[in-house]
Each structure stands twice: as structure tokens, then as C-alpha cells.
Amino acid sequence: MPRDPLVEVRDLSVRFVNRDIDLTVVDDVSFRLDAGEVLCFLGESGSGKTVTMRALLRLLPPHARIGGSIRLAGHDVTAMSERQLEAVRGPVGAMIFQEPMTALDPVFTIGTQIAETIVAHEAVSWAQARARALELLEMVQIPSAARRLDAYPHELSGGLRQRAMIALALSCKPALLLADEPTTALDATVQIQILLLIRSLQKELGMATIFVTHDIGVACEVADRIAVMYAGRFVETGPVADIVASPAHPYTAGLLRSTVSASTRGERLASIPGGPPDLTDMPPGCAFGPRCVSHGAACDAGVPPLIPFAGGRASRCLLTKEVVHAGQGGGSVSREAHM
Amino acid sequence: MSADRGGPAQPILIVNGLRKYFPLRGPLGTIDAHVQAVDGIGFDVRKGETLGVVGESGCGKSTTARLLMRLIEPDAGEVIFDGDPIGHRGISIRELRRNMQMVFQDSYASLNPRHTATEEIVFGLRVHGMGSKQAREQAHASLRLVGLEPGQFGDRYPHEMSGGQRQRVNIARGIALNPRVLILDESVSALDKSVQAQVLNLLADLKDRLNLTYVFISHDLNVVHHVSDRVLVMYLGKVVEIGPVERIYGDAAHPYTRALFASRLSMDPALRVGAAPLSGDPPNPVRPPSGCRFRTRCSLATQACAASEPLLREIAPGHQAACHALTGEMADAA
Numbered sequence: 131m132p133r134d135p136l137v138e139v140r141d142l143s144v145r146f147v148n149r150d151i152d153l154t155v156v157d158d159v160s161f162r163l164d165a166g167e168v169l170c171f172l173g174e175s176g177s178g179k180t181v182t183m184r185a186l187l188r189l190l191p192p193h194a195r196i197g198g199s200i201r202l203a204g205h206d207v208t209a210m211s212e213r214q215l216e217a218v219r220g221p222v223g224a225m226i227f228q229e230p231m232t233a234l235d236p237v238f239t240i241g242t243q244i245a246e247t248i249v250a251h252e253a254v255s256w257a258q259a260r261a262r263a264l265e266l267l268e269m270v271q272i273p274s275a276a277r278r279l280d281a282y283p284h285e286l287s288g289g290l291r292q293r294a295m296i297a298l299a300l301s302c303k304p305a306l307l308l309a310d311e312p313t314t315a316l317d318a319t320v321q322i323q324i325l326l327l328i329r330s331l332q333k334e335l336g337m338a339t340i341f342v343t344h345d346i347g348v349a350c351e352v353a354d355r356i357a358v359m360y361a362g363r364f365v366e367t368g369p370v371a372d373i374v375a376s377p378a379h380p381y382t383a384g385l386l387r388s389t390v391s392a393s394t395r396g397e398r399l400a401s402i403p404g405g406p407p408d409l410t411d412m413p414p415g416c417a418f419g420p421r422c423v424s425h426g427a428a429c430d431a432g433v434p435p436l437i438p439f440a441g442g443r444a445s446r447c448l449l450t451k452e453v454v455h456a457g458q459g460g461g462s463v464s465r466e467a468h469m
Numbered sequence: 470m471s472a473d474r475g476g477p478a479q480p481i482l483i484v485n486g487l488r489k490y491f492p493l494r495g496p497l498g499t500i501d502a503h504v505q506a507v508d509g510i511g512f513d514v515r516k517g518e519t520l521g522v523v524g525e526s527g528c529g530k531s532t533t534a535r536l537l538m539r540l541i542e543p544d545a546g547e548v549i550f551d552g553d554p555i556g557h558r559g560i561s562i563r564e565l566r567r568n569m570q571m572v573f574q575d576s577y578a579s580l581n582p583r584h585t586a587t588e589e590i591v592f593g594l595r596v597h598g599m600g601s602k603q604a605r606e607q608a609h610a611s612l613r614l615v616g617l618e619p620g621q622f623g624d625r626y627p628h629e630m631s632g633g634q635r636q637r638v639n640i641a642r643g644i645a646l647n648p649r650v651l652i653l654d655e656s657v658s659a660l661d662k663s664v665q666a667q668v669l670n671l672l673a674d675l676k677d678r679l680n681l682t683y684v685f686i687s688h689d690l691n692v693v694h695h696v697s698d699r700v701l702v703m704y705l706g707k708v709v710e711i712g713p714v715e716r717i718y719g720d721a722a723h724p725y726t727r728a729l730f731a732s733r734l735s736m737d738p739a740l741r742v743g744a745a746p747l748s749g750d751p752p753n754p755v756r757p758p759s760g761c762r763f764r765t766r767c768s769l770a771t772q773a774c775a776a777s778e779p780l781l782r783e784i785a786p787g788h789q790a791a792c793h794a795l796t797g798e799m800a801d802a803a
Contacts, residue, residue: 174661273749287750288526317525318688318732323745325734344661347734351741371738388666390691391736392718398673399695401666405631 134204136305136338137163137186141198144181148193153409156182156362158433159198163338165305170341170349170370173359174385176406179342182359183308186340187223188215203305220251220302228311230291234283240267240294241279247301266297270327289320296328300335307332307339313348325351346389350374355442358382361407361417364436368443378445381418416447424449473516473649475552480513481650481682482537487511487546489532493755502755506532508706509546511781514650519676519683521697521714523690523729527754528703530686534654537684538571551649567597570643574655576635580627586612586638587623590645597646611641614678615671633664637671644679652684657692669696690733694718699787702726705754705762708781712788722790725763761793769794 144156156178163169171179184190186200188207200207203222210218227233235243244266245259254262260279267275270293283291292312299307309328313321329352332339343349349356349370356373358366358381366379377383384402404421413419415430422429428448437450444450487510490503507529514520522530535541537548539555539562550568553559573579580589590608595601609619615637617623627635636656643651653672657665669692676683687693693700700717702710702725710723721727731746747766752758761779764770773793781789782796 174663289750317751318690318729319525319745319747320750322732322734322742323748326742326745345734346662347736350736350738351734353738374736374738385662388663389736390666390669390689390695392691392694395695395714398670399666401670402663403667405633405664406661 133164134201135162136165136203137161137340138201139186139198142182142185142200143197144178144185144190145195145197146191146193147195151410154362155409156185158363158436160436161357161364161367163306163340165338166332166336168332168339168341168352168354170343170353170356171359172343172346172349172356174344174406176361176409177359178362179344179359180310183225183310183340183342186306186308187219187225189219189225220247221304223306223308224299224302224304225308225310226292226295226299226312228314230288230295231283233295234291234298236283239280239282240286240297244294244298244301247298251302262301263297266301267294269300269331270294270297272297288316289323292316292320292324293327296324296331300331303335305338307337308342309339310342311344312341314343314345322351328352346374346386358385361409361412363417363433363446364444365418365446366444367436368441372441372443378439378443378450379418379447380422380424380449382445384421473551477516479516479552481516481551482514482684483549484513484537485511485547485549487533487536487548488544489529489536489541490544504754505706505757506754507536507543508757510703510706510708511546512701512708512711514682514684515699517680517682518698519685519696521693521700522684522686522703523688523693523700524703525688525729525751527705527751529706529754530688530703531654533703534571534652534684534686537652538569539565540571563597567646568648569650569652570646570648571652571654572636572639572643572656574658576632576639576659577627579639580635582627585624585626586617586630586641587619589638590642593642594645607645608641611645612638614644614675615641617641631664632660633668636660636668640668640671640675644675644681647679648681650682650684652686654686655688656685658687658689665692672696690730702729705751705757707762708791709763710788710790711781712785712790716785716788722784722788722795723763723792724767724769724794726790728766761791 140160142156142159143154146153146155159182171182173179185196196208202218205218241260241263244263245256248254248259248262249256264275264279267278272278272290272293313324316324341352353370356370357364360381366373366382377386387400388402402421407413407417415432416434419425419429434446434448436444436446438444439450487507489507490505492500493502493504495501524530536543548555550560550565555565587608590611591604594604594607612619612623617637657668660668685696697714700714701708704725710726721730728746735741749766752765758765759775760777761774764774779791779793781791783789784795
């Protein structure tokens, strides 16, 4: 009997609608995620990666319209009332943000914020919740955790604040952790500490994790699979190692080529010409068409579908088949056609 | 462009003992403490090179850039531009800024929202005494140099341009006076990768065409590796290591530099980083540790490191580092 996946998203779209404008910012997004898996949404600013993630917990502004279906651990998120959502946010899916200073409440201590969350979701006393908060701070490796329970967010360094926010997110033992660029604001030596912490907690607790990042290096450190986003759509999905080794979509290939590394020293970078499209004025057909070296007349006929191919991969490019023929050796056929 | 007065061997910038402390005021307005942002640093910048400056937030990279430009006054120390000290004994600040320009991280905040791209550049040229017609021509020439057609982009306001286009306007403004040095303070850090690559290519072209010298400040070690000839590593207001890029990236000497480089993401899922090289965050620059400022996070630290501050010593030709463990002073002091 096939087990239900933890996350199942089908044909997700998000539109921002007000009196003047009806803007589609996420379109045709489908994926599934099992317990213990790590998926990365990789994309540049405005590609829709954060909006897609926030849609999973319906953490979007009131003028957002969500289409398609989102199932989290059996719950139909799109059909739930605000009241019902409270039972999903926390125990099923919890989120950590890029800037802990704005995500934590500045007027309450770390211990109070964590204990408050536990009391709100579980039938435990305040003292028990405080004890759990201490365990959580120890779990995220905050030194002298007992003392830090009574610290306010501004009294902690950036790295410790991010650890405290992770502890807060883990307070209800979520099955799914959503991480929105959690290390982007951190220094290199602290970033790697936090990435390693999330990686070890994720393994230890068997959590599924979705990471949003613009940094392919972060994706390489944490992800099992990645979904590359461009102009609101998935353009390539598959195992991270395969995509980095042999990208199928021209955008992914361009992104990898234009990423500076040790081997590019002294050379000209192969940049992608132009910039991402204006969402209010999308090109006909493939959104990447105007910047693509392989652009042909067929690309403008309509938005290409996400075409699955060997190794559990897919690419939203009409040339996908040729890439597969020219590409790497096989792998088993996709276990899930659309990701 | 002003003349090359000192000849090619004369460094374009010499920095000696530069120090800047920012006062922290308490609730009654009294000065309670100081942020020791830059604490007695010295280095030089050679003509035609790109000097990369790396370090974590709070290490004093940006304060150093602002001190070089004299956007803030140093508490102590001197900056010598092509042999001339800055100030009443040497070249004026206006003359310095005609020769040295800066491009900032935030392309939006560093442009006047009420100026079009052309007006933005003309404004600076007029301040330096150029006639309005000539300034306009020069502004258009600069826009062309950075790949923005004046007919299409010259009349656009900052909000009408993308981040990459705005940063090109900032660069055009920076080169419009034909300066000799460009200070790039995290100038490509806020750009998306595909656009960042375009701007890095542009900067490489401009350097060749206009004979520029770059001081390239970034927290992105890969970008600094790509562009730099020499690299300066800062930690908590001090220079801990400086040397040729291939030495710093291939054979770093200072324990902090080594840890910083070991923190780089692998870019290969098969070679993931196994353990974090350092624990904790950098200390607060208000109360830096005594002696060597890195000692609280250093695996090699001994009592000698707390007792005295290590000085920059040459460990190979052109390669200096400030660490007791490298110069054998640890054994002497013990």
C-alpha cells in the first residue's frame, strides 16, 4: 500500500490581487516530500521561492490567492480555517526566517517565547514548558543554556539568535521544517555552524526540511533534491548532485557557470545576458526564452511543461530529450514523474 | 586623470597606524565605551593591482574604506596618496576624492531618488568644477562605458532600473572623474548571481581600459579569489594577514584565515563540510580580547597570546601574518 507523502503539492499557484493588478507570482508548482527528506528551492530574488514556501503554511498576506492543492500530513491546507491552521503551524510545519532579530519578539526572553509556544500547543504546565525550553536550547548547542533562557534577543549574537529561533521552531516537534534563507545574514564561520546544526537535527529528528536559498553552495551542503525556480515556476528538479554535475535546463547551466569559484580566477565569467523577466510583462512561452542561448521559435509557442527524464529528474525545456541523450549515464526511472 | 607623480614603484596608497574608535553613548549622553572598529592598521596598495579585503561583519572592512575616502576622520594614523599625505600638508580632500571614488553595496540607497542617471553623474562633475555641457557629455560617455545606452537609460530614475542597472550607474558615477583608485565596498554582494557575473566582467574591463587600481572589499571569498592580486584579511579591527592571492588561498598562515577558508561551502554534495572549523561568533569589538584578538576562538592559543599582541611579520616574500605561533614568540614568552 503506498504511503501518503508528508507534503503533497499539486498545481500550486499564487496570485497577488488588488484593485489595480492581478499578478501571478507562483505557477504550476507540484512536488511531494517524504519524512526525513531535504528539498531546496533555489532561485534568484523574485523567483517565487519564498512565496511557494509560505503558501505551505498559508503565511501569505490577505491579498494573496492560492490555487491548486496543498496537503501536509493528510491535512488539506487550502481548505482550512484560520483556527484549524493553528493546529498545523507548529506541530506539523514550523518555519525559521532569515533575520532572527525581526522574527523573535524583542520584549520577551528567549525562554518565555519558547515556553509560551509549547503551552499554546500542548497540555503542559508552565514549569514543564520551561524545562523543555532548556532542553531545546541545549539541543541547538547554545552554551550556558540555563542563563540564556532569561536573555532577550538583543543580548545574543547573530549566531545565537539564529540557534534560539531554531529551538523555537523545534518546540512543537514539527514533522516539517521550513527554512527561509536561515544563514544568508550570517558570517561565513557562523553560517557553516548553523548549516551543520540544521543538518544534524534534521537527521536526528527525522524531520523533512524545505530550504529556500539563492546560494547553490548552501544547497550543496544540505539538500537531497533541489527545485530550481525561475519567474514563479520550477524549471528543473532532481537530486542535487546530478543537477550540479550536469544541469539540464539552460537557466540552471547558466547559473552554475556564472557562479564564481576558485577555478574561474582570471577568466571572464560566463554570465547570463539580461535580467529576470518582469512578472507583469511575461514573455510568451518559456520565461527564460529571451535570455537563452538555445532559444528557438518553438519556445515562444507556449510555456513548456516540466519534462521528466531518467534519474528522477525533470526540466522545463523543450530541448530536455536531447540533453538526456547527450548527458550522463542513466539512473533508474523517476519514482515520481513530476518530481 | 592626474599625473602619475611617484612612478610605478610608488604605492598609490600607503596606510600607517590608522585607528578609528566610535563612541557609545549611555542614556545620559556620556561616553560609556568605544567600538574599536579599526585599531592601528597599516598596509599599502600598489599601482594597478586589485587588493581584496576580506573579513566577517564588524572586522572593520567598511570603516577602513570610509577612512581611505575620508568620509570619516581617523583618530590616528595617516593615509598617503601617491606620495602625498592627505590634509593641509599634502593633497586636499577634494583632490583626493577626484582621484579616488567609491561604489557601495546598496545600489538604491547610494543614488539620489530625485536624480536621473545622467543628473546623478553630472552632479558630481559639477561639484568638481566642470561646465554643464561638458559634464553632460562626460556623463553620457561614462554610461556608455558601463554598458548603459544614454538614450535609453540616461533619463531613468533609480526606481525605474533593476539592481544591476543601478549598480552600473553607481560605477559610471565612480569613473566619471577619471579617478585612479576605485574602492568597491561589497559592490556586487547584493546582486543575483547571474547579474553579479556581468558586473564582475564589467569591472575587469574597466580596470584594463582606464588603468584603475581597485580596493575590493567583500565577505564573499570566492569573489575575492576571482578578482584579487593580493588579499588583506581583517579580524576585529586588525590586519591578521596580507599576501599574494595564491599564497592566501593556497597556503594561508594565520589560524583565522585558515578557519575562514575552511568555512567555505563545498559546492559539491559529495564533499560536504564535516565539521565547523570555529565555534561561536566573533567577540564584541567594544571589548576585544587582550593580546591577540583571535585567541578566544583559536585552537593554538597559549598564555603568550593573551599577554601580548602579535605584530605583522614577513613569513615569505610579500606575505605577512600576525600570529605568535608563526614567529616562534610563543616559545620565547613561555
